[in-house]
């Protein structure tokens with residue numbers, strides 16, 4: 001309703017402005033000149049353009065996504081706020097290039113970014129949604145193709161402009177679209193994984209591992225891009241403050257992905273090689289239930305050093321998140337391996353002891369006895385051209401053999417200088433990164449200490465970077481087995497004759513919605529009765 | 536298939552309906568989507584939230600139970616451990632390691648051993664005994680510490696709110 005009103009008003013304003021210009025000048029070109037020279041008219045035109053962009057966005061959203069889920073919408077708004085603030089920061093660096101075309105390009109960038117985010121959310125949702133129709137696949141695939149095309153077009157454009165006219169704001173665009181195209185690659189991989197997964201009847205166990213490695217690779221690429229971009233920006237302009245928050249977040253997630261991969265590999269290797277399979281007696285003692293999936297354990301169960309038993313497959317998935325015992329939180333990486341003779345099941349240990357567990361992840365390298373494999377075995381050192389805009393290559397003679405000794409020596413000198421310069425640059429980057437991490441820490445510390453009076457600043461609080469705000473210290477004591485308020489609840493239901501006790505819901509097959517609703521209604525009615533009696 | 540998460544959620548739902556804990560109702564919003572639940576929590580007796588029926592929603596991640604769900608009250612709340620937008624901030628809902636400040640020991644954190652029922656019971660005990668060191672709602676924490684009478688008044692208004700009664 002509000003949107004329609006805004007559209008109508010802006011349309012009316014534009015008509016009035018253009019009509020006025022034409023009325024005054026009577027001809028096309030003079031009217032245009034008049035329009036562009038009058039600030040109020042331009043403001044109206046900008047507003048009109050903005051609303052048009054929003055309308056197009058709405059239309060495209062309808063085409064590619066249909067109705068947004070509330071969570072998607074919230075996410076979109078939150079990320080848009082970040083992006084807008086960062087764009088404004090970027091404006092400060094490129095004050096000189098400031099013109100309508102520049103603003104239009106940034107708006108387009110934001111616009112495309114929003115669709116990338118939505119596509120990401122939608123693909124993540126695939127995992128949870130029970131039914132995925134062909135419409136979903138058509139929409140997502142066509143959208144991803146379109147976005148990938150747009151991204152590569154803009155990267156190419158930025159490259160051309162930079163190559164022909166030297167560095168400009170196009171550097172930022174080239175970089176931003178490179179990040180976006182990496183994002184598209186990530187989404188496509190996830191999409192493929194989810195799509196394959198949903199076709200299989202049995203759960204696909206190595207999917208999580210593949211996702212973990214993808215995450216690591218993607219984050220590594222992004223970190224390289226950010227470092228390269230910041231280095232270039234520092235060289236040519238100034239510290240790109242607007243890139244710091246996303247860079248910090250990328251580095252954090254890269255570090256996390258790296259740790260996850262290394263630690264989980266270690267834990268899974270331990271599990272496969274050191275921990276014994278659980279015996280039937282041990283399984284029976286644990287009620288045959290795996291506490292992770294709440295399903296029965298028949299075979300393929302592993303016993304941790306703390307004697308807790310789980311499905312090997314469940315444990316593997318858990319170890320990709322945490323390397324602890326789910327029940328007692330024993331750190332399996334620090335715990336000593338169970339000694340072969342002390343185990344209560346020596347017979348069991350004897351047979352398949354060193355063999356990899358019954359369900360070794362197929363997609364994963366077989367566990368290696370010995371050191372953890374290096375994180376990036378074949379990764380070349382960060383190439384300086386990784387942000388997609390390679391500087392024009394220096395002229396180089398066709399063959400080194402044709403050079404004279406003097407030439408060779410001269411070249412050696414320049415190469416040496418180049419390398420020195422590069423090293424210097426890398427050191428600067430490192431110092432800068434340290435500083436930015438420090439800055440972010442202080443920032444988050446300040447933010448956590450802010451008095452958060454809610455309702456008014458709720459949106460800002462949401463927009464604060466990093467989850468520090470979400471995880472302040474809380475120590476509500478959790479007593480898993482003791483219900484703290486049970487006694488008071490009993491005393492609540494006992495004396496009241498109307499019986500506030502909740503009616504037990506007995507048939508799980510019943511539609512939960514109706515059931516909960518009627519229960520809630522009933523509960524509310526009785527509460528009301530109680531309340532009116534008390535007063 | 537996101538099968539294991541779905542199967543576990545179904546198992547928990549069955550458990551909760553067959554054997555519901557006192558004062559708590561919870562279940563999926565609709566049978567199509569087992570990853571979004573609604574819960575009704577009665578304010579614990581003998582506390583300022585006594586008598587209220589507080590609706591909340593739980594959103595489960597696709598890798599549940601490896602990651603914790605998110606919980607958010609969908610009625611107005613005023614509590615040291617609840618954000619203004621209703622998000623609940625208790626340690627059981629955080630995975631170890633997602634706390635850069637390192638306040639909480641991992642013993643109180645999320646692990647697959649926890650369940651919807653345990654979360655809801657912890658929320659009930661959180662209502663009874665707020666942790667006023669939390670940063671979720673600083674005003675509420677301050678008022679809880681320094682002006683209990685005022686806090687109780689607000690709580691009473693919220694309770695009447697959830698019952699659809701006008702403020703006293």
Ligand SMILES: [Zn+2]
Pocket residue numbers: 290291292293294295310311314
């Ligand atoms: Zn299991």
Ligand SMILES: [Zn+2]
Pocket residue numbers: 304306307308325326327328329330
């Ligand atoms: Zn254990």
